Amino acid sequence: MKAAGIIVEYNPFHNGHLYHLQKTKEITGADVVVAVMSGNFIQRGEPAIVNKWARTKMALLNGVDVVFELPFAYACNSAEVFAYGAISILNSLGVNWVVFGSEAGDISLLKKIAMHLAFEEDEFKKYLKIYLKEGHSFPKARELALKRVSKEDIEFLPNNILGVEYIKWILRTNSKIEPLTIKRVGSLYNDPNLGSGSFCSATAIRQNINNLELIRDKMPPFSYQVLMEEIESGRGPVSLNDFFEFFLYRAIVYKDFLKEQFDVKEGLENRFYKHIFSSSSLEDLLSKVKTKRYTLTRLQRILIHCLVDSKVNQKTLLSTKPYIRVLGFNSRGKRYLNSIKEKVKYITKLDSYIMKNPEYNSLLELEIRASQIHALKYKEYHKYLQLEFKQHPIYIPSRE
Amino acid sequence: MKAAGIIVEYNPFHNGHLYHLQKTKEITGADVVVAVMSGNFIQRGEPAIVNKWARTKMALLNGVDVVFELPFAYACNSAEVFAYGAISILNSLGVNWVVFGSEAGDISLLKKIAMHLAFEEDEFKKYLKIYLKEGHSFPKARELALKRVSKEDIEFLPNNILGVEYIKWILRTNSKIEPLTIKRVGSLYNDPNLGSGSFCSATAIRQNINNLELIRDKMPPFSYQVLMEEIESGRGPVSLNDFFEFFLYRAIVYKDFLKEQFDVKEGLENRFYKHIFSSSSLEDLLSKVKTKRYTLTRLQRILIHCLVDSKVNQKTLLSTKPYIRVLGFNSRGKRYLNSIKEKVKYITKLDSYIMKNPEYNSLLELEIRASQIHALKYKEYHKYLQLEFKQHPIYIPSRE
Numbered sequence: 004m005k006a007a008g009i010i011v012e013y014n015p016f017h018n019g020h021l022y023h024l025q026k027t028k029e030i031t032g033a034d035v036v037v038a039v040m041s042g043n044f045i046q047r048g049e050p051a052i053v054n055k056w057a058r059t060k061m062a063l064l065n066g067v068d069v070v071f072e073l074p075f076a077y078a079c080n081s082a083e084v085f086a087y088g089a090i091s092i093l094n095s096l097g098v099n100w101v102v103f104g105s106e107a108g109d110i111s112l113l114k115k116i117a118m119h120l121a122f123e124e125d126e127f128k129k130y131l132k133i134y135l136k137e138g139h140s141f142p143k144a145r146e147l148a149l150k151r152v153s154k155e156d157i158e159f160l161p162n163n164i165l166g167v168e169y170i171k172w173i174l175r176t177n178s179k180i181e182p183l184t185i186k187r188v189g190s191l192y193n194d195p196n197l198g199s200g201s202f203c204s205a206t207a208i209r210q211n212i213n214n215l216e217l218i219r220d221k222m223p224p225f226s227y228q229v230l231m232e233e234i235e236s237g238r239g240p241v242s243l244n245d246f247f248e249f250f251l252y253r254a255i256v257y258k259d260f261l262k263e264q265f266d267v268k269e270g271l272e273n274r275f276y277k278h279i280f281s282s283s284s285l286e287d288l289l290s291k292v293k294t295k296r297y298t299l300t301r302l303q304r305i306l307i308h309c310l311v312d313s314k315v316n317q318k319t320l321l322s323t324k325p326y327i328r329v330l331g332f333n334s335r336g337k338r339y340l341n342s343i344k345e346k347v348k349y350i351t352k353l354d355s356y357i358m359k360n361p362e363y364n365s366l367l368e369l370e371i372r373a374s375q376i377h378a379l380k381y382k383e384y385h386k387y388l389q390l391e392f393k394q395h396p397i398y399i400p401s402r403e
Numbered sequence: 404m405k406a407a408g409i410i411v412e413y414n415p416f417h418n419g420h421l422y423h424l425q426k427t428k429e430i431t432g433a434d435v436v437v438a439v440m441s442g443n444f445i446q447r448g449e450p451a452i453v454n455k456w457a458r459t460k461m462a463l464l465n466g467v468d469v470v471f472e473l474p475f476a477y478a479c480n481s482a483e484v485f486a487y488g489a490i491s492i493l494n495s496l497g498v499n500w501v502v503f504g505s506e507a508g509d510i511s512l513l514k515k516i517a518m519h520l521a522f523e524e525d526e527f528k529k530y531l532k533i534y535l536k537e538g539h540s541f542p543k544a545r546e547l548a549l550k551r552v553s554k555e556d557i558e559f560l561p562n563n564i565l566g567v568e569y570i571k572w573i574l575r576t577n578s579k580i581e582p583l584t585i586k587r588v589g590s591l592y593n594d595p596n597l598g599s600g601s602f603c604s605a606t607a608i609r610q611n612i613n614n615l616e617l618i619r620d621k622m623p624p625f626s627y628q629v630l631m632e633e634i635e636s637g638r639g640p641v642s643l644n645d646f647f648e649f650f651l652y653r654a655i656v657y658k659d660f661l662k663e664q665f666d667v668k669e670g671l672e673n674r675f676y677k678h679i680f681s682s683s684s685l686e687d688l689l690s691k692v693k694t695k696r697y698t699l700t701r702l703q704r705i706l707i708h709c710l711v712d713s714k715v716n717q718k719t720l721l722s723t724k725p726y727i728r729v730l731g732f733n734s735r736g737k738r739y740l741n742s743i744k745e746k747v748k749y750i751t752k753l754d755s756y757i758m759k760n761p762e763y764n765s766l767l768e769l770e771i772r773a774s775q776i777h778a779l780k781y782k783e784y785h786k787y788l789q790l791e792f793k794q795h796p797i798y799i800p801s802r803e
Contacts, residue, residue, distance in 0.1 A: 251779060251785075253656075256776075386683075
């Protein structure tokens, strides 16, 4: 079966995602669409508003055929590590295409830039360093360095950056996957405005989560329905602020709670220690700790990794092959999974046998911890602390 | 000045406490009444419903002259360690009497039993072991062993046990303090019923904390008023169940969260690990973990020490001299503090100088941690995380 891969977060699934999915089917003519999806924490360094099982349901009900998990350690990470994790999984699956939305919508432009990033990393890093030293913020310095190296004029918007990273890893891993891009419609990735049309960003939906009538038009009905069910059952909406108490608790009990944590370098620790007990909210704390180099998103990721006590190392992640875990599938997806089972070792249900497998266990342990922490914010949290072990993949028979 | 010492928790201050205080003044004719009071966690292994500053206010408004802190490590501990801490502080202060309530109300009986406990510990422990092996619960085995050694017939009720422990430490430390006891009036220490009279247990008040009209008659007006202020300001009532989420969080992040913790022995750990993620509440968890040997109160203390990550050792505590810290005083108390300042080194306000003093710092660090954790359950918790450093002793001029 010819498979098209997509890399998604669906936080939550909205009309823009549906457009991306339909276009993917249209331009590839694939037999099956396979999604690699973030779990309970997303790339921006936030908890997903509803958990991965609900978001898998949204994906399947809207026409995705199989959903695989992007492990926590990769999902809640820089664009580079996020992209590496997702492309690795699509490589293992052997999909034919990867189709992603980008602001540019021009695959040859993105490819050119990715080539420079893939094979001229030293030069890129040299300029990155120079621009950082000049006092530019990290995103700005990256943009300037890439422009300098590639001599291309492109706006380095979030989805362009991710797209370039996908292609970079396709090139670096000698992958046979063909990258395709669709121009994003409607608003920008993190535009907080809902606007009047039927498209808006997931950020805008999350920010209006308490005014459900407003967001109803922006989501396919199935997706809205799942979101409602989750909220009514007390399993959401989960937000980063909900975890401030736990972060404080950690800081109370462990004076050096940031030691050896993900992406924390000297100086940052001290700013955290200085302000942690005198900030009125997580937002207030982050605004005090923020610098040009440490953007809000990056700080949020640090905070989440600290909460999970992940102690992951980006270099190690970039030389590890993530596990392949099925979160859900429809009838077509079932046939696809059958067709690949000889050559791909995928996990359908966690058990003690799998947990003991040294190939998977450190990434899976983090995944479980992250999910348990996410669950602590559900109303009846005690029911969901073992969900990762109890839950079977979601199966939704296709209406074919 | 002749001083009478009392050892209290005031959780919260009720009519029985007022009776004890008035009787103390009456039978000793002391110039000043000095209380040693538990801080934010109490001997039964529970958080205090309102914090130590509010309870200090209650004490002073009702006629206590000075309140000293019983450090967390001693307060939230067995009757033996609790009593050692309190008597040590009263010894350092050089008070003339200690006056405590007991169910027996007979000082010579309590003294006789304490003599056996103080000087025949080996024999007592031998029998304790035998009775435990026979399958008796710890309190029952202790009672049987003490009866066996002392040949006295006494009911080993909570305040009798504490009283015996006070006298034991007076004897063991060659203290000049004269112990006196008052027969407790009204209900038993942990009788959950409010009853119809004006006396009831603090437990009964805590259990009816959501029905304020019912408890109003059981407390002096000043005490009730302070309690109301605290509740209205969102600083209470704090209960053990409130900390279940933090306990779960700890268990999620640290698989061996009970390792090396206070009073945890092999076997207990495994029962906790087995049930932690499948219990519907803290109560449910404790009921599953409970054994004859590990009573509910003891398990609750373990849980709190684990939350605070205290890793205290009872033997070390029994060979350490607790610091002397003033929580509050009235005009008479002020004169008393002046009169002892040449011979007693007491702390009135925490600062970095004091925190660096190796004589105090480990106990004080635990105290601060415990207070911060208590504060996490106030409505505007971020305002109270540095309270221990900001707060001056409460001063209430006497109406003399």
